Amino acid sequence: MTTSTKSLPKLGFFSRxxxxxxxxxxxxxxxxGHFFAPFFEAVAALEIAHVNLAVAGLVWVMIIPMLAKIxxxxxxxxxxxxxxxxxTLFVNWGxxxxxxxxxxWLFIGHFFAPWLSAEQIPSYIAGLILLAAAPCTAMVFVWCxxxxxxxxFTLTQVxxxxxxxxxxxxxxxxxxxxxxxxxxxxxxxxxxxxxxIVAPVLVAxxxxxxxxxxxxxxxxxxxxxxLNPLSMVALLTxxxxxxxxxxxxxxxxxxxxxxxxxxxxxxxxxxxxxxxFLGRKLGVAHSVAGPAALIGASNFFELAVAAAISLFGLNxxxxxxxxxxxxxxxxxxxxxxxxxxxxxxxxxATARRR
Numbered sequence: 001m002t003t004s005t006k007s008l009p010k011l012g013f014f015s016r017x018x019x020x021x022x023x024x025x026x027x028x029x030x031x032x033g034h035f036f037a038p039f040f041e042a043v044a045a046l047e048i049a050h051v052n053l054a055v056a057g058l059v060w061v062m063i064i065p066m067l068a069k070i071x072x073x074x075x076x077x078x079x080x081x082x083x084x085x086x087x088t089l090f091v092n093w094g095x096x097x098x099x100x101x102x103x104x105w106l107f108i109g110h111f112f113a114p115w116l117s118a119e120q121i122p123s124y125i126a127g128l129i130l131l132a133a134a135p136c137t138a139m140v141f142v143w144c145x146x147x148x149x150x151x152x153f154t155l156t157q158v159x160x161x162x163x164x165x166x167x168x169x170x171x172x173x174x175x176x177x178x179x180x181x182x183x184x185x186x187x188x189x190x191x192x193x194x195x196x197i198v199a200p201v202l203v204a205x206x207x208x209x210x211x212x213x214x215x216x217x218x219x220x221x222x223x224x225x226x227l228n229p230l231s232m233v234a235l236l237t238x239x240x241x242x243x244x245x246x247x248x249x250x251x252x253x254x255x256x257x258x259x260x261x262x263x264x265x266x267x268x269x270x271x272x273x274x275x276x277f278l279g280r281k282l283g284v285a286h287s288v289a290g291p292a293a294l295i296g297a298s299n300f301f302e303l304a305v306a307a308a309i310s311l312f313g314l315n316x317x318x319x320x321x322x323x324x325x326x327x328x329x330x331x332x333x334x335x336x337x338x339x340x341x342x343x344x345x346x347x348x349a350t351a352r353r354r
Contacts (some may be wrong), residue, residue, distance in 0.1 A: 029243025067204035091296035100132030120317035127321025136298035149291035245315035272297035
């Protein structure tokens, strides 16, 4: 994979209107759940060790093309942008999961509690924690392109985050769920990490190696061109399943999606601002600070959806909370891109040079 910003992907048709597709999935899912309830009940019953087989298959189709884009050879270039890498790691792993847990506890557990189902509140909080526990691995390349970011830095940071995620996701989730007084199903959590992180990473590495061996960068590009649309279809199909099971709850509490979006929005903007201003303080180039802010703010929502389903079930509040993250992802991140671009002259005029 080349690493110049010119080679990074533009926002494609499906990605540009992702929030619209999610909204349509809400309608389709609620309607399908009402008219085809026996089918979705059968899908929910397809489980082994609390892992839903249908969803697991869909998540693999979702995640593997994204992971196949990552060149772990980029890790040899960590030293070239060590300040940007350090501040992004700090925000991704030292701030974001914990700030989301705090916001979820404040807003969902207290401020908005009167308008939410008391039985689902712990599950909503768990879903928000899962959403923030892993940084995005794919869409950040799009955000980097749109803010004219440094391609090698973005690639290096994403590759490093992927490696850390294999080891840190389960401990962080377990810690924050425990602090939030939510029972931690450790066996299921360990299985989820294996099914949704370790196995897809290994398959993606093998797929990438085969594609490169057969056709070089062009061969990899052709492979990803075929797989990327399947990834989007798998994501949307999973969302239809989720809303098919959540339909009654959503219809009974139409404000639930709006209320769940509030801590997500605060968390995204706060972490983006923190990473951006830390970049300025550390004197990193704007082409690094911009992607750092976007990597620090975005979430690996595909993993969050899958983990929520495995840990709490298809019809859980946790699954719904992670889907709200998908709903707001594109418009919110585009607004962060606009803020980064609009402040470029201010950043360049005041940043301390290295």
